[in-house]
Amino acid sequence: MSRPREATRAGGSGPGKGEGNSVFRNKVHNVRGLRDPLCRGAEAGRRVDRTMAQDLKRRAGDDDRVTRTQEMLYELTVGEVMSDNVVTVHPDQTMSEIRILMRDNRISGAPVVENGKLVGMISIEDLINALLEKRIDVPIREGMTTDVDCLYSDESLVHCIAKFYRLGHTRYPVLNRKGELEGIITKGNIVEGLLRKLEIEYEQTETKVSAARQRPAMRKFFEDVFADEISFTFKYNIVGQTLQHAGTAASELKNALKKLGVCPPLLRRIGVAVYEAEINLASYTQGGEIRATIEKWGVSVEVLDSGPGILDVEQALQPGYSTAPDWVRELGFGAGMGLVNIKKCSDEMDFTSSVPEGTHLTMRFYFTS
Numbered sequence: 134m135s136r137p138r139e140a141t142r143a144g145g146s147g148p149g150k151g152e153g154n155s156v157f158r159n160k161v162h163n164v165r166g167l168r169d170p171l172c173r174g175a176e177a178g179r180r181v182d183r184t185m186a187q188d189l190k191r192r193a194g195d196d197d198r199v200t201r202t203q204e205m206l207y208e209l210t211v212g213e214v215m216s217d218n219v220v221t222v223h224p225d226q227t228m229s230e231i232r233i234l235m236r237d238n239r240i241s242g243a244p245v246v247e248n249g250k251l252v253g254m255i256s257i258e259d260l261i262n263a264l265l266e267k268r269i270d271v272p273i274r275e276g277m278t279t280d281v282d283c284l285y286s287d288e289s290l291v292h293c294i295a296k297f298y299r300l301g302h303t304r305y306p307v308l309n310r311k312g313e314l315e316g317i318i319t320k321g322n323i324v325e326g327l328l329r330k331l332e333i334e335y336e337q338t339e340t341k342v343s344a345a346r347q348r349p350a351m352r353k354f355f356e357d358v359f360a361d362e363i364s365f366t367f368k369y370n371i372v373g374q375t376l377q378h379a380g381t382a383a384s385e386l387k388n389a390l391k392k393l394g395v396c397p398p399l400l401r402r403i404g405v406a407v408y409e410a411e412i413n414l415a416s417y418t419q420g421g422e423i424r425a426t427i428e429k430w431g432v433s434v435e436v437l438d439s440g441p442g443i444l445d446v447e448q449a450l451q452p453g454y455s456t457a458p459d460w461v462r463e464l465g466f467g468a469g470m471g472l473v474n475i476k477k478c479s480d481e482m483d484f485t486s487s488v489p490e491g492t493h494l495t496m497r498f499y500f501t502s
């Protein structure tokens with residue numbers, strides 16, 4: 134089935150360029166006979182709002198569970214759930230041309246692309262202003278908005294949701310790291326992406342359930358192997374001052390533990406805790422390392438960095454406390470919940486820090502838990 138194309142500007146109560154034109158609405162695909170694609174996803178958006186609210190309550194301490202849905206927010210990327218069929222215009226086209234394009238495609242806005250790069254947004258409000266000012270024949274570049282909030286296709290959904298909450302928009306254009314437009318993402322896309330992932334996993338579980346029953350658990354492996362000391366160690370080097378590859382180590386560790394037979398509930402807690410620790414390393418430090426050791430009793434994860442360290446450890450453990458730099462906050466991180474989430478997910482946590490030497494974090498996860 135072909136996908137209806139759609140693109141329009143972001144939510145916001147006013148028509149001013151500083152608010153409404155910063156992001157644009159997306160198309161809704163795989164819907165037959167849909168009159169107005171812009172109305173599609175409203176209910177889905179409300180559902181994801183409720184999901185986000187529940188997630189925030191869990192972050193605040195009302196619920197210690199880590200659900201599979203929450204875990205998927207750390208696993209999935211924006212590019213995996215975004216819509217990729219977007220109507221675009223060139224900055225040299227005229228405002229009168231965009232009027233015809235909006236009418237024919239039943240959209241209320243479009244991204245402006247030049248040489249494959251997103252250079253601005255044009256919305257129906259811009260068109261109305263051009264009509265009122267009798268400037269309907271001017272090029273789009275003279276009436277478009279150039280300050281556009283964007284996401285990158287390789288960013289995780291947890292980052293994406295943080296930006297939805299921080300800026301309050303309902304949709305964002307999605308770029309690759311070269312600055313080229315790849316698609317658009319809405320709250321509805323997030324819900325649909327999570328549902329697709331759950332459906333795929335359910336089908337895989339049905340087909341592999343017999344094999345999974347025969348797979349020995351990690352504890353069983355240690356019981357069957359005789360030695361004075363047995364352990365597996367995984368080490369990951371983390372680059373600091375950039376979030377471009379943040380989350381990779383957590384994902385790789387989780388995949389390794391999954392292959393070793395660690396049970397899903399424990400795997401989810403480890404995945405979330407290590408992800409939060411990795412984000413902290415990438416955001417606040419010059420870099421460091423994550424070492425995970427699997428032993429008979431469970432999994433121990435050490436996180437070390439070489440500075441600058443934390444002055445007040447007790448304060449750093451308080452919900453909402455953050456010393457995140459501006460560039461981290463602009464990306465939707467730095468809410469001060471990282472260490473809180475780590476403590477909730479781990480069975481034991483040791484945390485020490487000194488200035489300027491650095492920080493040493495140890496998390497323990499027991500198989501019996």
